[in-house]
Amino acid sequence: MDRRPTIIDVASRAGVSKSTVSLVLQNSPLVRSETREDVRRAMADLGYVYNRSAAQLRQANTGLIGLVINDLRNPFFTEFATSVQMALSAKGFACVLANTDEDPALQAQVVGAMLEHGVAALILSPAYGAVEATFDAIARANVPTMQVLRRAVPDVARFPFSVPDYQTGSRLATDHLLATGARRIAFLGGLQGREVTEQRMSGYLAALAGAGLPPLHLPGRPTRTFGRAAAARLAAEHPEVDAVLCFNDLAGLGLLSGCAEIGRQVGRDLRIVGFDDIEECAQVWPGLTSVRCDIAGFGRGVAETVLGWLETGTRPPPETVTPVELILRASSKGPTP
Structure with a gap:
């Protein structure tokens, strides 16, 4: 050397x-x-x-934990980051937070800076793409690191992964829509080829297959803008669709707005279910039915897991899946008899 x-x-x-x-x-x-x-x-x-x-x-840095988030503009990730930070602070640890804006090059840069400043551990909700630089640097530094919400690298023995039970969530949502009488259910949003899209669609696909019904996926970056534009697209190109399961609540909230814009009544003409159950789902009208991932509780659990890894050497299992539930609101009730 x-x-x-x-x-x-x-x-x-x-x-x-x-x-x-x-x-x-x-x-x-x-x-x-x-x-x-x-x-x-x-x-x-x-x-x-x-x-x-x-x-x-260097002692001032020994209590630092890095938290790297792919999209802090999304309230889902903001709530997660807040819950992690608060849980770490309660135990006397400081949280260094970075938003990568879905940019793997920026992710490598901020992770490298955190490693240089001596973070004791890292929690990553990673960007997709060329992530080798990020995880190679972490491996060289031998810093305890968890992947959360998204799995960017398959080596969960080295980089444990924790995620809500997306498969069960989409199954619950689709079963609910079928029970209301829906027979042409679309899945709105999510980029093709990404594991998180496949996970959130898996229960939907299984439920439709069990009912002998065909799926319909309208892929796209799941934003409010995308969801709002999808309302007119569905009405023009797929008028037979009577229910929609959205990749996330942002797409669902946008779809609510788009339906209001074109005069389509949600709950009667089109049933809508979101995913994540961010706070706004209960505040809009009609209220948005959504798969609740208890993201605040999930964040606290991740923080406790990382602290246990640091303080007692208790390494997390390779994969942890946390429970979800379906929260019913007016957007999916179906037509009134």
Whole structure:
């Protein structure tokens, strides 16, 4: 090695996290004797020398946890980030927050900066695309990292994944629409080829297959603008559609507006179900039926999992799926007898 070895080099050689090496250097009793020996052996092999005075200068950063979100403009992700930050603060940890705006290059940049500033762990709701730079840097740094809400890399043994039960949610929503008498149900929004779209459609597809009915997917970036434009498109191109399951609530709320614009009565002419159950679903008229993911509770659970990983070495399972429920409102009640 043609440079001075770092704590990250030691962690990589010993096969542990940077936080574990720090605990060994602090003579913490939390580290098992076998792990302590592995770390000290790696230090000796690399010629690592602990600079205690420099470490003391870095102490202010040891309680930092990085939170990287793909789209903070979406209230779903905003609520998640808020709940994580509040849960971490309650335990004395500071949260460093970054929005990547669905840009994998920006994601790599902000994650690299967080690693340089010594975050103890990372929580990523990742952007899709060329994510190798992001996750390669994390792997080199050996920082505990969770993927949440979206899975960008399949290596969940190294980067555990936590997500609400999207499949059950879409199944509940579709079964409900079928029970109201709907027979031509469309799925609105979601980009093709993305795992999160496939997950949110899977229960819908299974329910329709069980009923012997064909699916109809209108893909697109699930925004309010997309949902509003879809109202006119459905009326013109697919007048037989009598119900819609939306990829998320933004598309659903946009569809509500679009139906009002063209004079189509929601609940009678078209039944609509959203996904996520953001706060606004209960505030609009008609109220938007939605699959509740309890995103605030989900965020608190993720924070507790990461803190357990840091404080006790309890590694999360490779994949965690949390329960969902369907919240019924006026948008999907169907025509009044």
